[in-house]
Amino acid sequence: EVRLLESGGDLVQPGGSLRLSCAASGFNFVYYAMNWVRQAPGKGLEWVSAISGSGDGTYYADSVKGRFTISRDNSKNTLYLQMNSLRAEDTAIYYCAKGQLATVTSGGLDPWGQGILVTVSS
Amino acid sequence: YVLTQPPSVSVAPGKTARITCGGNNIGSKSVHWYQQKPGQAPILVISYDSDRPSGVPERFSGSNSGNTATLTISRVEAGDEADYFCQVWDTTYDHGVFGTGTKVTVL
Numbered sequence: 427e428v429r430l431l432e433s434g435g436d437l438v439q440p441g442g443s444l445r446l447s448c449a450a451s452g453f454n455f456v457y458y459a460m461n462w463v464r465q466a467p468g469k470g471l472e473w474v475s476a477i478s479g480s481g482d483g484t485y486y487a488d489s490v491k492g493r494f495t496i497s498r499d500n501s502k503n504t505l506y507l508q509m510n511s512l513r514a515e516d517t518a519i520y521y522c523a524k525g526q527l528a529t530v531t532s533g534g535l536d537p538w539g540q541g542i543l544v545t546v547s548s
Numbered sequence: 549y550v551l552t553q554p555p556s557v558s559v560a561p562g563k564t565a566r567i568t569c570g571g572n573n574i575g576s577k578s579v580h581w582y583q584q585k586p587g588q589a590p591i592l593v594i595s596y597d598s599d600r601p602s603g604v605p606e607r608f609s610g611s612n613s614g615n616t617a618t619l620t621i622s623r624v625e626a627g628d629e630a631d632y633f634c635q636v637w638d639t640t641y642d643h644g645v646f647g648t649g650t651k652v653t654v655l
Contacts, residue, residue, distance in 0.1 A: 459549060461604070461644065463590075463646075470646060470649040471582070471584075471645030473646060476644060487643060497628075503571070530637075531639050533578075533580070533595060533596070534592045534595035534596075535592060536591070536601060538589040538590055540589055540590070548556075
């Protein structure tokens with residue numbers, strides 16, 4: 427069974443930093459692109475970032491480019507999202523999601539983790 | 549790239565619900581659809597316009613042409629009540645894009 431488990435969510439002050447992790451199991455991690463998607467309270471889904479299976483391709487939404495960094499450790503089957511210079515508008519549930527292929531810009535996202543809450547507030 | 553969905557769709561049990569996703573020449577892209585129930589993570593219900601992942605009921609189908617993609621739910625059940633989101637990859641900017649979302653209410 428494919429499982430994705432996010433961790434690292436917390437309450438952080440504006441301007442602060444946080445690193446999210448997503449532990450993957452049940453599939454050959456290196457063969458699949460991985461994504462982060464967020465959902466602000468009561469709002470829709472917003473794609474945040476993606477990384478290819480090998481890790482050599484990374485992609486970001488304009489809203490987080492220059493502040494967030496996606497990475498992966500294929501030896502640990504773990505995906506990361508380093509979030510710096512956090513703003514109130516980054517408050518959301520953050521989901522990691524497995525791509526259907528190794529390349530990022532192909533396929534849907536399946537499955538998703540249960541999500542982790544990040545709150546940016548003073 | 550902007551994907552526009554109707555905010556809400558209401559349908560009686562046993563009838564057909566159609567959820568549209570509008571985008572400029574969306575027919576040239578692959579569209580994926582997600583179902584999200586309250587308090588739960590989204591799940592993929594249609595990929596590549598019309599492919600149904602394992603475990604998704606045959607009542608769910610998709611189509612895509614021109615400027616509109618459509619998710620169709622036949623013989624709607626109470627358990628289909630959820631938010632539905634379309635998604636594409638904008639290969640011009642290498643971004644993922646989600647639609648605005650549609651809340652399906654079963655009357």
